[in-house]
Amino acid sequence: MRVLGIEGTAWAASAAVYDNETDDVFIETDPYQPESGGIHPREAAEHMREAIPSVVETALSAATGPIDAVAFSRGPGLGPCLRVVGTAARALAQSLDVSLVGVNHMVAHLEIGRHRSGFDSPVCLNVSGANAHVLGYRNGRYRVLGETMDTGAGNAIDKFTRHVGWTHPGGPKVEEAANDGEYVDLPYVVKGMDFSFSGIMSAAKQAYDDGVPVEDVSRGLQETMFAMLTEVSERALSLTGRDELVVGGGVAQNERLQEMLREMADQRGANLHVPDPRFLGDNAGMIAVLGAMMAAAGETVAVEDSGIDADYRPDQVPVTWRPGEPPAPGGDRSDEIRGAEAVVTVEDGLVTKRRVPKTYRHPALDERLRRERTVEEARLTHDARRAGVPTPVLRDVDVRESTLVVEFVGERDLRDAVGTTRVQSVGEHLATIHGEGIVSGDPTTRNVRVDGPRTYLIDFGLGYYSQDVEDHAMDLHVFEQSLRGTADEPEPLVSAFEGAYADAGQDAVLDQLRAIEGRGRYQ
Numbered sequence: 001m002r003v004l005g006i007e008g009t010a011w012a013a014s015a016a017v018y019d020n021e022t023d024d025v026f027i028e029t030d031p032y033q034p035e036s037g038g039i040h041p042r043e044a045a046e047h048m049r050e051a052i053p054s055v056v057e058t059a060l061s062a063a064t065g066p067i068d069a070v071a072f073s074r075g076p077g078l079g080p081c082l083r084v085v086g087t088a089a090r091a092l093a094q095s096l097d098v099s100l101v102g103v104n105h106m107v108a109h110l111e112i113g114r115h116r117s118g119f120d121s122p123v124c125l126n127v128s129g130a131n132a133h134v135l136g137y138r139n140g141r142y143r144v145l146g147e148t149m150d151t152g153a154g155n156a157i158d159k160f161t162r163h164v165g166w167t168h169p170g171g172p173k174v175e176e177a178a179n180d181g182e183y184v185d186l187p188y189v190v191k192g193m194d195f196s197f198s199g200i201m202s203a204a205k206q207a208y209d210d211g212v213p214v215e216d217v218s219r220g221l222q223e224t225m226f227a228m229l230t231e232v233s234e235r236a237l238s239l240t241g242r243d244e245l246v247v248g249g250g251v252a253q254n255e256r257l258q259e260m261l262r263e264m265a266d267q268r269g270a271n272l273h274v275p276d277p278r279f280l281g282d283n284a285g286m287i288a289v290l291g292a293m294m295a296a297a298g299e300t301v302a303v304e305d306s307g308i309d310a311d312y313r314p315d316q317v318p319v320t321w322r323p324g325e326p327p328a329p330g331g332d333r334s335d336e337i338r339g340a341e342a343v344v345t346v347e348d349g350l351v352t353k354r355r356v357p358k359t360y361r362h363p364a365l366d367e368r369l370r371r372e373r374t375v376e377e378a379r380l381t382h383d384a385r386r387a388g389v390p391t392p393v394l395r396d397v398d399v400r401e402s403t404l405v406v407e408f409v410g411e412r413d414l415r416d417a418v419g420t421t422r423v424q425s426v427g428e429h430l431a432t433i434h435g436e437g438i439v440s441g442d443p444t445t446r447n448v449r450v451d452g453p454r455t456y457l458i459d460f461g462l463g464y465y466s467q468d469v470e471d472h473a474m475d476l477h478v479f480e481q482s483l484r485g486t487a488d489e490p491e492p493l494v495s496a497f498e499g500a501y502a503d504a505g506q507d508a509v510l511d512q513l514r515a516i517e518g519r520g521r522y523q
Contacts, residue, residue, distance in 0.1 A: 001068045003295065004059060004092065005288025006052065008085035009077025009105045010129065011039055013051035015059035016284035017067070020292045026062040027278055027285040028055045034168050039129075045080035052088050059284070067096055069300070071291020074102035075312030076130075082308035090303050099300040101291040105282075106314040107142060110135055111293065112286035113246030114322075117273030120244065123236045127229060127257070128249030128282070129154030129169075134193055134236045135314055136485050137322075142314045143485045145236045146193025149519050153225065153251045156197035160221060163205045164214055174218045175254050181219030183362050184212060188224055188369065190462065192442045192478030193232045193239070200224055222256055223362045230260040230360050231341070234268065238340040239415070239446050239482055243270040250281035260360035267359065268338055297321035315484075339446070341373075341461065346408055350395060355402035355461075370402040373461040378404060380438055380460035387436040389429045390456040409456045410449025415486045417450050420496045425455040426479065427500030433457075434472040434506065439464050443475055444482035473512035476501065 001021070007014040007029075014029040030051040032044045060067070072089035075082055093100040110124040123145070124135045133147035151159070154171055161170025184207060187199040200221065207217045233245060245265060251257065258274055265272040279285055294300070297320045337344040342355045355370040378397045385391040392406035414422060426448055433440065440447075441462030449456040466472075479497065484490040502510055 001292050001296065002063055002065055003069045003071050003101075003288045003292040004056070004063075004067045005103075005284040005286075005291050006056065006070070006072045006085050006089050006092075007105070007282055007284040007287045008048045008052065008081045009073050009075070009282060010081060011044060012282035013048050013055055014282065014284035015052070015055040016288040017059050017063045018285065018288035018292055019064065020296075025285040025288065026059060027283055028058040028062075029283060030055050039078070039168075041078045041080050044078060045084055048081050048084040052084060055284075056088065056092070067098055069093075069099040069101055069291060069295040070096065071101040071103050071287050071294070073105045073108070073287050074306070075105065075309035077105060077310060079308065079310040082310060086306065086308045090306060094303065099295055100303060100306055101294050101299065102301045102306055103287050103290050103294065104312050104314055104317045105287075106131060106133075106135075107317050107319075108286040108290045109248030110142060110246065110314070111290045112279045113248050113273055113275050115289055115293075116275050116279065117244070117246055119246065119271065119273060121242060122244035122246045122273070123233065123240060123242050125229060125233045125245065125247045125252070125261070126249045127153045127247065127251040129158070129251070131249065132195070132197075132229065132251075133314075134232055136236060136240045136242070137319065138485055139488050140319055141317065142319060143481075144313070144315050145239065145481055145485045146195065146232045149191075149194055149196045149516070150198040151201075153197065153229070153249075156201050156225070157221070157251075159201050160204050160208075160217075164208055171251055171254060174222055175256065177215045177218035178222045178256070181213065181215030181217070183223055183364060184216045184220035185364070185368075186220045186224045188228060188365065190228050190231055191474050192444060192462070193235050193481065194474070194478065195228045195232055197225065222254075223365060226254070226257040226260050227358075227361045227365060229257065230264050231358075233261065234264050235340040235442075236485075237268065237270055238338075239444055239485060241415075243268075244273075245270055246273045246275070248275065248280060248286075253277055253280050263360040264358070293321040339459075349408050351392065351406050351408050353404045353406070371399060374399055374402045374404060376463055377459065377461045380440075380463040380465075381406065381458075383436065384433050384438055384457060384460065387432055387438070389432050390454060392456065392458060409458070410451045410454075412450060413446050414448035414450050414455065415445035415482075418445060418483070418487050418493060420493060421453055422448075422450055422455050423483070423493045423497040424500035425453070426457075427497045428504065429455065429457050430472075430475055430479070431501050431504030431506050434475070434509065435504070437465050437467045439466050439471045440475050443479045445479075445486045446482070469508050469512045470516075472506070472509045473516050476509065476513045477516050
């Protein structure tokens, strides 16, 4: 099968031909370059109209035989650009009398990594201009395990570079400047596997305005943002029990980000695949490759039903073209367990949790995070228990060594024994600690232990004290994302969890949860 792919979600007018017999991919791309500022949707669409015919012609001239299907980026992206590409794809499919395939751009980033790596069921970190999220496959769909709650990674960097007067794109300029800079401390915001870049952007701009050398701000910006992305990737690997990670998106071309991810993967014995640079940025090659998989599975679309979707989320796509996922990971049976940020040993009914140094993080940042999280976990574990929520009893704290000793609780993680009664119990526990002004920070199905019907909240390392409804709602959001990433039938469990939480009279928190869900990319 030979598939013509056409990409045009934002800046890249691109066409490709993929031959699945030889696995050869030919790509032709004509990028849009704004004269100033960021991407202007109208100008980008005009560029698409001018460039698509020529890149398609070049790609077709490289084909070694007839085209069997036309695939196009259906979304997400800029509506004006997507409409140009959609129109071109429909016209070509009709003129060639072949099938039409509408591809989700973000799933294509993931699938090109899975295809080129040969991995079975990897977690994927997508980091592009408008996006930053972590995906994992579960029960026929790619689930969003974590994502930015405000702006995409590339757009966040571009906001800083526009502030200092640099032209688009800003990412390569920050990478170059950071090589000559000294690290400066900037806000680090991770909530479960979600993250936020708005605070770090404001702080970076202010630091520059206050006279901090732009090279130093660039170094701090790069070290902090990429450490956040690496941490949430490791959290996703820990939650899902997987040991394969692929990356996608234009920002993933940054060598420092790749270095961080590689160090993290090496430390936990995981495998990392970074696709060739031509497959990282927006490109039609990934559209053609996924288009071939979908066409072979019968996932084609009639012309009259092929409208674009500028808000097309990856978790909306039924994944019918790939084999079933490997068996779900079982509970930990070793006396030494590696979590997302700590090594846990169990002996004589006691758990020793040591936050190990993360060599991918700048030493100053790593030391600060390990110290702060150890202190907060000790305080919050004690206070949550005092509020009536089952937690481990704290036995010892060594802040200098970032080590806690607590009693062993539960038989297994909730991830490995999820059920309606148990998630209702979690809803009740979270309502209780929220009433006391405590935020768990990371209430995933791996941070809840179960023993029969009894559930225990553990690991308050990302927690803090707050009476803010927004912070309480983020706890619910994190837990529900983890359910969707680890349970076969998550929606009834989500409903049961919210019902139990609502019974505690926390309606304002649930209203805010709906608002948070609407902030995810392409809602």
